[in-house]
Amino acid sequence: MIAIKPERLLADLRTLAKFGQYKTGVDRIAFSDEDIAARKWIAERYREAGLEASMDRFGTVYGIAPGVNKAVLIGSHSDTVPQGGWLDGALGVIYGLEVARAAQEAGYLPFGVDAINFQDEEGTYLPCLGSRFMIGTIDDAALDAAHATDGRKLTDAIARARLSGVPRKLDPKRQIAFLEGHIEQGPRLESSGNKVAVITSMAGIRRMTVTSEGRADHAGTTPMNMREDALTPLLRFGSFVVDVFPKLSSGETVWNIGRIEATPGAANVVPSGAGLSLEFRDSDETVLDRIEVAVSEQIAALNKAGSRMSLDVTTRITPTPMDVGIVETFEKAAQDVGYGHERMVSGAGHDAMFLARKIPTGMIFIPSIGGRSHDIAENTKDEDIVAGCVVMARAAEILACGA
Amino acid sequence: MIAIKPERLLADLRTLAKFGQYKTGVDRIAFSDEDIAARKWIAERYREAGLEASMDRFGTVYGIAPGVNKAVLIGSHSDTVPQGGWLDGALGVIYGLEVARAAQEAGYLPFGVDAINFQDEEGTYLPCLGSRFMIGTIDDAALDAAHATDGRKLTDAIARARLSGVPRKLDPKRQIAFLEGHIEQGPRLESSGNKVAVITSMAGIRRMTVTSEGRADHAGTTPMNMREDALTPLLRFGSFVVDVFPKLSSGETVWNIGRIEATPGAANVVPSGAGLSLEFRDSDETVLDRIEVAVSEQIAALNKAGSRMSLDVTTRITPTPMDVGIVETFEKAAQDVGYGHERMVSGAGHDAMFLARKIPTGMIFIPSIGGRSHDIAENTKDEDIVAGCVVMARAAEILACGA
Numbered sequence: 001m002i003a004i005k006p007e008r009l010l011a012d013l014r015t016l017a018k019f020g021q022y023k024t025g026v027d028r029i030a031f032s033d034e035d036i037a038a039r040k041w042i043a044e045r046y047r048e049a050g051l052e053a054s055m056d057r058f059g060t061v062y063g064i065a066p067g068v069n070k071a072v073l074i075g076s077h078s079d080t081v082p083q084g085g086w087l088d089g090a091l092g093v094i095y096g097l098e099v100a101r102a103a104q105e106a107g108y109l110p111f112g113v114d115a116i117n118f119q120d121e122e123g124t125y126l127p128c129l130g131s132r133f134m135i136g137t138i139d140d141a142a143l144d145a146a147h148a149t150d151g152r153k154l155t156d157a158i159a160r161a162r163l164s165g166v167p168r169k170l171d172p173k174r175q176i177a178f179l180e181g182h183i184e185q186g187p188r189l190e191s192s193g194n195k196v197a198v199i200t201s202m203a204g205i206r207r208m209t210v211t212s213e214g215r216a217d218h219a220g221t222t223p224m225n226m227r228e229d230a231l232t233p234l235l236r237f238g239s240f241v242v243d244v245f246p247k248l249s250s251g252e253t254v255w256n257i258g259r260i261e262a263t264p265g266a267a268n269v270v271p272s273g274a275g276l277s278l279e280f281r282d283s284d285e286t287v288l289d290r291i292e293v294a295v296s297e298q299i300a301a302l303n304k305a306g307s308r309m310s311l312d313v314t315t316r317i318t319p320t321p322m323d324v325g326i327v328e329t330f331e332k333a334a335q336d337v338g339y340g341h342e343r344m345v346s347g348a349g350h351d352a353m354f355l356a357r358k359i360p361t362g363m364i365f366i367p368s369i370g371g372r373s374h375d376i377a378e379n380t381k382d383e384d385i386v387a388g389c390v391v392m393a394r395a396a397e398i399l400a401c402g403a
Numbered sequence: 404m405i406a407i408k409p410e411r412l413l414a415d416l417r418t419l420a421k422f423g424q425y426k427t428g429v430d431r432i433a434f435s436d437e438d439i440a441a442r443k444w445i446a447e448r449y450r451e452a453g454l455e456a457s458m459d460r461f462g463t464v465y466g467i468a469p470g471v472n473k474a475v476l477i478g479s480h481s482d483t484v485p486q487g488g489w490l491d492g493a494l495g496v497i498y499g500l501e502v503a504r505a506a507q508e509a510g511y512l513p514f515g516v517d518a519i520n521f522q523d524e525e526g527t528y529l530p531c532l533g534s535r536f537m538i539g540t541i542d543d544a545a546l547d548a549a550h551a552t553d554g555r556k557l558t559d560a561i562a563r564a565r566l567s568g569v570p571r572k573l574d575p576k577r578q579i580a581f582l583e584g585h586i587e588q589g590p591r592l593e594s595s596g597n598k599v600a601v602i603t604s605m606a607g608i609r610r611m612t613v614t615s616e617g618r619a620d621h622a623g624t625t626p627m628n629m630r631e632d633a634l635t636p637l638l639r640f641g642s643f644v645v646d647v648f649p650k651l652s653s654g655e656t657v658w659n660i661g662r663i664e665a666t667p668g669a670a671n672v673v674p675s676g677a678g679l680s681l682e683f684r685d686s687d688e689t690v691l692d693r694i695e696v697a698v699s700e701q702i703a704a705l706n707k708a709g710s711r712m713s714l715d716v717t718t719r720i721t722p723t724p725m726d727v728g729i730v731e732t733f734e735k736a737a738q739d740v741g742y743g744h745e746r747m748v749s750g751a752g753h754d755a756m757f758l759a760r761k762i763p764t765g766m767i768f769i770p771s772i773g774g775r776s777h778d779i780a781e782n783t784k785d786e787d788i789v790a791g792c793v794v795m796a797r798a799a800e801i802l803a804c805g806a
Contacts (some may be wrong), residue, residue: 186624203623207670218776219659220606220684220750223588224652226774231660232645239642242635249627255624257634258670260663260677267610267661267680269777274663277670281623303555371629373621374672 002102002113002400006386009098012045012325013385016078016094017086024168025376026086030079030120030129031059038078042093042117049101051115052143056165057158059119060130063100065112072399073175073359074099074392075116077351083110084122085360085378087183087368091385093117094299095181103400111400114175118351125154131351134170135358170358177326177399178355180363181392183380185348187371195387197344198330199363202353203254203281204288204319210237210299213308215316216264216272231262234309240298241278248294250287254347283319283345320353326362326395333394339387364391405505405516405796405803415448416788419481419497420489428779429489432522433482433532434462434560441481445496445520452504454518459568460561462522463533466503466514475802476578476762477502477795478519479585480533480754487525488781490586490771496520498584502796506803514641514803517578521754528557534754537573538761546783560587573761580729580802581758583766584795586783588751590774598790599735600747602766605756606657606684607722609691613640613702617712619667619675633677634665636710641703643682651697653690657750658683686722686748723756729765729798736797742790767794 019041020027020034028034039059046053046063055061065071096115103113118130126146132138146154184190189197214230217346238257245255256279262271278295282288292313299309327343334341344365355361366388372378422444423430423437431437440460444527449456449466458464468474479495499518506516519531529549535541548555587593592600617633641660648658659682665674682696693715702712730746737744748769769791775781 004706027506043761097413183625185621186626187629188626191629216778217774218588218751219682220608220657220752221587221776222657222750222774223591224649224657225590226590226594230657231641235638235641235645235660238638239645242638242642247629254623254625254627256632256673257638258622258665258672258674260634260665261670262661262663265662267682268659269661270659271661279622279670347625348621349623350573371625373624375619396466 002099002106002397004098004102004389004393009094009386010382013090013094013095016041017091020080022083022100023376025084025378026080027083028078028080030122030124031161033080035059036161039117042078043095045097046115049097049107050104051100054165055163056167056273058129058133058167059163060134060167061117061365063097065100065103065114068112069174070176070316071112071114071174072396073114073178074396075114075118076180077121077122077134077284079124081122081374083372083376085372085376087378088373089121091183095389095392098389099115099396102250102393103396109400111176111399113396117138121351124148125157128270128349128351128354133167133352135354136169137354144186148206170355172359175359178352178359178361179326179392179395180350180352181371181388182350182363182365183368183378184347184365184371185368185373188344189365189367190369190371192342193340194342195366195384196334196391197365198327198334198341198343198367199346200327200343201283201322202320202349203283204285204347205279205281205315206313207277207279207315208313209275209277209351210234211275211310212273214270215274217270217272219268222270227270228353229270231271232276233302233309234276236302237309238276243292248291250282250284252345253280253282253287253291279326281347285319289370315350320356322356322362323360329395330362330364330391331396333391333398337390339391339395348397364388405502405509405800407501407505407792407796412497412789412792413785415500416493416497419444419493423483425486426489426779428781429483430486431481431483432485433525434564435528438462438482438532439564442520445481445500449518450502452500453487453507456576457568458566459570460566461532461536462564462566463537463570464520465571466500466518468503468506468517471515472577473579474515474517474577475715475799475800476517476519476581478521479583480521480524480714482523482525482527482531484525484777486779487777488775488779490781490783491776492524496587498795499791501792502799505796508800512803514579516799516803524754527551528537528560531752531754534757536570538757539572553719573758575762578762581755581762581764582729582795582798583753583755584791585753585766585768585776586771586776586781587768588771588776590769591747592770593641593772593774595745596743597745598742598769598787599737599744599794600768601730601737601744602725602749602768603730603746604686604725605752606686607688607691607725608682608718608720609716610680610682610718611714611716612678613637614678614713615676617673620673622671622673625673630673632673634674636705636712637677637679639699639705640712647697648694650692651683653687655748656683656685656690656694684750686766688722691741695727720752723759725759725765726763729763732798732801733765733767733794736794736801739797740793774786
């Protein structure tokens, strides 16, 4: 039996949080000194746990169970957003460490447990760099082009970190499944009281910018009927999103206008330009299609009425279903250990989204207090952290016993 | 008879436009080297015209007609906004020069014509500094506190310009009226075909910021019904402005949302804050009151429905009626010289707004091509520039003859 040790799990999580600690959170962006130090510390823990540990030139850390030719792979990422939370990514990494360590302690199992700590899931340079490279969807051109929003290049960051290990490709013959644990980043589990959510799908995402053109005029001297105000049609469009999206929703759909602006942005100048960002997410691609069509039609209708708006769809991420067998394994595991559970769609992307393209993949979420995420206020009760790891260990055990 | 000379008028305007020339426009912000050089050039022109010329420590230039104890005062300002037009302010200054010069050439008139070039009407440091100081509404504390948006202090700008002349106060016993010519800064005259607009009033202005508070959440992981999105109520308010303001308008009312933003401003983060600027203008204070009440009520209604919005009225400028006698004088002048004219409310503020508090004051507008203003594209046909000056000269003549 794989028996995790709660005190050790919590102690390791708290130690990891000291690398780049920022108030109650962590600032450990990919390739920073704190990030590399944390990764070296994780490699050392893998080694202590009896795994063959290595770090590649990106900083992804592998912990390979010795003496087996099949293994369940468990992990996440230890990089964070600037001034982020202490659990996002870190929780899944330490779950991987603890379950792999407990599996070593358990002695012989038909299959082993490998652990992994991916690099740059948060996309400082290239979102999910580690997991995408591992499944072979990043080429040299993408690596050469990758840079942070402030212009720093990924290749310089790698050189500065003095890393040289050869990346491992995913080995679907060995790695029979990928499991990832994560905090929910939302308030549903806290609200339902369940200890665990079993993820059935990663939501698809459509992200777009809507822009409107007009003409700058003096707002005091130009009569209303002689203006070409760029903002007015954008406000009409915003009102459409507020009023009509609830009718287009599947019930589970989420959407957001996160950015809006008018240029030149002076109180007494009629806007010559205006723009906003819109995104919506659902696990059902037909719902995403339906909403995108409605958005296009609304913009066409506003343009027919005289506005000059345009729509640029910048992101179309297809929903990624999790493996049905893994979903059922997680549910059985939660049942075996006696924890309330529910199914959930993940609104956010994770490394699991990419692993799922190659091997059976699944995720669990544990409650996050107040649903806080990407924020130093992010937190989870110790007992919930432990409960999640118990479910993860039981699921690994079921899979590793080939049952 | 005061007979202006069109070629001289246009040549002086074009020479003035070379001080700080920027492409087809002018960049001559108050107290810049170009601004001070232009003011010295104007003082020289006043002197050549036979006026007693002086420049005070702010850069306001006076041209006093000798040998008379009553005079019509004519002028405007030669400072510009950054990358502004060549006529805004400059036109009225050269009208003052040309009419005063022609009055000197005309020989004896019962009253003289004084010319003036006010400083910083555009408010780089202190809006309408010259005219407000002249009527005595700026004290030392306001001068000490005044600074540009980049932090530069007015007192430093004055010291740097090495100016020391003593400012003149307005002398209502001598200066029986103030007349200002200006381009329209809007498209109405171009549209009506009239050569001249006689201003009946400067519109009152209400300017306010509307802010909305919410809570930042991950836009992918937080269900719609668990969010406190700051932008949604602001979009509802924007839609109220778009749909309801036309019903609240006097027909002449103008309004503008010039600035809008959401914070933190990321596509995948539910806005924790949002804000916009709103202004509206009308010559009738009761209309302004009616709209402000409707705005307050709308925000109260949205707050009752759960939003957290607040309204901050930052500017309340009372409408300034022009002197009825001057309005009729301008209309008679236009009629005398045979130019089509109409009455108009000025949506923008001008130095005349302050002079009107002390002495009978009036303004005329001439057409501006495409209504362009505060832009290097600003322009007016030569014949319209001349026509405006002919009307101004005739009005001065009527007033200066005491008839």
